[in-house]
Amino acid sequence: MLRSCAKRLRALGSLRGPLPCEPRPALRSFSSKKVVYKDFSIPNPSWSKDIRLLFDEFMKKCEDGSWKRFPSYRELTKEDLRTQTRLFTSSFEEGLGFEHVIFCNDVEKRTVCLFQGGPYLEGMPGFLHGGAIATIIDTTLGVSAAIAGGTVMTANLNINFKRPIPLCSVVVINTQLDKVEGRKFFVSGNVQSADEKTLYSEATSLFIKLDPDKSLT
Amino acid sequence: MLRSCAKRLRALGSLRGPLPCEPRPALRSFSSKKVVYKDFSIPNPSWSKDIRLLFDEFMKKCEDGSWKRFPSYRELTKEDLRTQTRLFTSSFEEGLGFEHVIFCNDVEKRTVCLFQGGPYLEGMPGFLHGGAIATIIDTTLGVSAAIAGGTVMTANLNINFKRPIPLCSVVVINTQLDKVEGRKFFVSGNVQSADEKTLYSEATSLFIKLDPDKSLT
Numbered sequence: 186m187l188r189s190c191a192k193r194l195r196a197l198g199s200l201r202g203p204l205p206c207e208p209r210p211a212l213r214s215f216s217s218k219k220v221v222y223k224d225f226s227i228p229n230p231s232w233s234k235d236i237r238l239l240f241d242e243f244m245k246k247c248e249d250g251s252w253k254r255f256p257s258y259r260e261l262t263k264e265d266l267r268t269q270t271r272l273f274t275s276s277f278e279e280g281l282g283f284e285h286v287i288f289c290n291d292v293e294k295r296t297v298c299l300f301q302g303g304p305y306l307e308g309m310p311g312f313l314h315g316g317a318i319a320t321i322i323d324t325t326l327g328v329s330a331a332i333a334g335g336t337v338m339t340a341n342l343n344i345n346f347k348r349p350i351p352l353c354s355v356v357v358i359n360t361q362l363d364k365v366e367g368r369k370f371f372v373s374g375n376v377q378s379a380d381e382k383t384l385y386s387e388a389t390s391l392f393i394k395l396d397p398d399k400s401l402t
Numbered sequence: 403m404l405r406s407c408a409k410r411l412r413a414l415g416s417l418r419g420p421l422p423c424e425p426r427p428a429l430r431s432f433s434s435k436k437v438v439y440k441d442f443s444i445p446n447p448s449w450s451k452d453i454r455l456l457f458d459e460f461m462k463k464c465e466d467g468s469w470k471r472f473p474s475y476r477e478l479t480k481e482d483l484r485t486q487t488r489l490f491t492s493s494f495e496e497g498l499g500f501e502h503v504i505f506c507n508d509v510e511k512r513t514v515c516l517f518q519g520g521p522y523l524e525g526m527p528g529f530l531h532g533g534a535i536a537t538i539i540d541t542t543l544g545v546s547a548a549i550a551g552g553t554v555m556t557a558n559l560n561i562n563f564k565r566p567i568p569l570c571s572v573v574v575i576n577t578q579l580d581k582v583e584g585r586k587f588f589v590s591g592n593v594q595s596a597d598e599k600t601l602y603s604e605a606t607s608l609f610i611k612l613d614p615d616k617s618l619t
Binding site: 309 | 489491494499525527532562
C-alpha cells in the first residue's frame with residue numbers, strides 16, 4: 186500500500202506541482218476531459234456578516250499589493266484518478282464545514298485566516314471539535330511555511346486550547362514565520378474572535394521542506 | 403454570540419448528558435419526533451479487509467469483557483435545533499471520511515482506535531491532511547481521558563508527525579492515560595500502520611475535567 190501510493194504520487198508529479206495554496210489557472214470545462222477548479226475562498230451565501238466585513242477589510246488591504254488572497258480548491262478533476270479525493274478543508278458542501286479565506290503579507294511574514302466553522306464540525310455540543318480547530322490552524326501555519334519554503338510538511342503541531350469556540354462563529358487565525366534553520370521552518374500563531382477580544386487558542390509548529398527527489402514513504 | 407451559545411448549551415443540558423463516546427439508547431423512529439441514532443462504528447461496505455480483520459480481532463477481545471467497543475453517533479435528531487449539526491468525525495457520508503471504531507480497556511487504561519481515513523481527508527496529494535490526523539488522535543486521546551474523568555475538554559495537544567499517512571490506508575491509534583492531577587488528565591499515544599511496522603505519529607495531551615455548573619465561555 187505504501188509503495189503503490191508513493192508510486193502514484195510520483196506518477197502524478199504532485200511534489201513538483203503547485204502548492205495547494207498557490208493560484209492555479211481557473212479553466213472552464215469545454216470538454217469533459219478538462220480540469221475544473223472552483224475557488225472556495227470567496228464569499229458564498231453561508232458567510233455571516235462578521236466574516237464578510239473582515240473579508241472586505243482584507244480585500245482593501247490587497248489593493249496596494251501588501252496583502253494577497255489565496256484561492257482554495259477542492260482538487261476537482263474529471264475522468265481522472267483524483268476525482269475521488271478532496272482537499273480536507275474544502276470537502277464539505279457550502280456552509281457546512283471549513284468556510285475560510287487566507288490572506289498573506291510577504292514582507293511582514295504574516296498569514297491571516299478568516300474562518301467560520303460550520304455545523305458539521307461539532308465536538309462538544311454547540312462548539313467546534315478540537316480536531317477542526319487543529320485543522321484550520323495547521324492549514325494557516327502551513328501556508329506561512331510554504332510561502333517561505335515551498336513544499337513543506339507538518340513535523341510538529343503544538344496547540345493550547347484556551348476556550349471552546351462556538352459553532353458557526355467567526356474567528357481569525359494569525360500566524361507568523363518565526364525562524365528558518367536549513368529545511369526547518371518554525372511558525373507560530375493564535376486564534377482570536379473576530380473582535381479580537383477573546384483568545385481561543387495558541388499554537389507553535391515546525392514544518393520541514395520536502396526534497397522532491399525523495400519518496401515520502 | 404458567546405452568551406447565546408452558552409445559554410443554548412445549558413438549555414440542552416449537554417454538559418450533564420452522556421458523553422459522545424458513551425452508549426446511548428438506539429431508538430427506532432416510530433414517529434417523526436423521536437430521536438434516531440445510528441451507530442457509525444460498525445463495519446460498512448467501505449471498510450477494507452485490513453480494518454475488518456482488526457475489528458474482528460478486537461471484537462473477540464471484547465468477549466471476556468476486558469475490552470469494550472464504543473459506539474459512534476452523528477447527533478441525528480428530527481424536528482430539533484440540532485438537526486443542523488453533526489459530530490465532526492461522523493459528518494461525512496459512508497467511506498469518505500473518518501471511518502473508525504474505538505475500543506477501550508478499563509483495567510489497562512488503554513484506548514485503541516482503528517482508523518481508515520477516506521478520500522475527503524486529503525492534504526498533500528495521496529496523503530491524509532495533518533488536521534485529519536490531529537482529529538482522530540484528539541478523539542482517541544479524548545476517550546481515554548473521558549473514561550477516567552467524565553466530561554473533559556482538550557487543553558493541549560502536541561503531535562509529532564513522523565511520516566505521512568497514505569490516504570485510504572488503515573492505521574491504529576494507541577493511547578494511554580499517563581497521569582491524573584486533580585482535574586488534569588495527561589494522555590499520550592501514537593499512530594502506527596496496521597501491521598505495527600510503521601510509526602506515523604506520536605502525541606501527548608492534556609485534558610481538563612469540566613465543571614458542569616460553570617459556563618464554558
